[in-house]
Amino acid sequence: MGNVVDVDLRKLRYFVVVAEELHFGRAAERLHITQPVLSRQVRALEHELHAQLFARNKQSTELTEAGRQLLEDARPLLAGAQALQLRVQRAAHGRSTFTVGFMPGITVTGAVRAFAARHPELGVEVVRTSWENQVQAVHEGLVDVSFVRLPVDHSGLVLRPVFREPRVAVVPAHHRLAGKESIGIADLAAERLLQDPDAVPEWRDLPDRTGGEASGPPPAFRSVEEKLEHVATSGGVVVLPLSTAAYYTHTDVAHVPIDDIGPNEVRLAWSAHRQSPLLQEFADIAVAQH
Known part of the structure; x- marks a missing residue:
């Protein structure tokens, strides 16, 4: 050796x-x-x-x-070294905390309250994440556990299934598809997708896709709110989990169920290098809550 x-x-x-x-x-x-x-x-x-x-x-x-x-x-x-340093510094300053990350549209109140009630000695905190940093926050130790929406890179993570939910297309309020009971993903072939195509592989893989081909990559958005504003003002569509679309009220957009693509999966993620029993305990509570 x-x-x-x-x-x-x-x-x-x-x-x-x-x-x-x-x-x-x-x-x-x-x-x-x-x-x-x-x-x-x-x-x-x-x-x-x-x-x-x-x-x-x-x-x-x-x-x-x-x-x-x-x-x-x-x-x-x-990232693991940075997370280690962060946890050690917190412990050195007497701050025993447990931090939960969550994506827009996911309600974590019940699980957090139940966990905090079991551990009054801990300061249980919540941090909102985004599509861009939901996994990075775990790797860098900014959160102990995080509710993440698939797809994500599984490397270095433990992923525990929590729940699944339908996905919907968000379109301008006066769009030809607005108000329909449901649509198929092929109905969006001519539309410009205003998000990372890897988040909607079913759209990316359409054989007759024409939407946005001449317009270059989608704009970079920092939040769901920015995506919805762009849909309302400039056209184009985004595909979101139902709870995310329902969470944001916007009178100039509408969401329509897509009936022939799989649901969005929400999982609880934490670092595979950590062995704290608190992680598994919180996961058990989160699954029970959903």
Whole structure:
């Protein structure tokens, strides 16, 4: 068995930034260090790992196969280290807390109250997450557990099913589909989808899809509210879980059930590296509440 390498997390952070930028100069600026120092640190990491991580020439910097593998593994490792530091600091300052993340439209009040009643010594807090950070919040220790909506990357997570719910199309109030009892996903083939297509793979995989092809990628939205405003003012559609669509009142949009795609699945997620019995206990309560 070979010697185990003690990986320096600082060098690993430097590597990730270079891998994201694929440019040592820009990476050095982001890290607020000089480019020669950054280059030396990356070379030292390559020496420690006995692997070339980047293929460099005068025109470009590219990840090698070893570099791609390290990038895949480095991000959760760095997130776990950050989460560890956060939990230790909280414990050192005498703040015993348990934090629950939740996505828009998901009601967590019952589960949180029941859990808090069992553990009066804990400060039980809630944090709203989004499609972009629902998993990241778990990995980085910003929340202990989080209600997440699939699909998500399962890597490094324990996922416990909680409930499933229908998905609906949100369209402008005067749209041709507004007011229909239900539609099929093919009815949206000519519409522009105002969200990440990976969130609606059934739309993405339509063979005759024409919506939005000439308009480029969907706009970047920070919230459901922004998506609904864009639907109301600029057209296009979004596909949302029923509870999310119902949570937001907007007189200029309508939601229509989609009857031929699967439901949205809500699961409770926590880090696979943590063994606290509180995690499983909260999961049992959350499942019972739904």
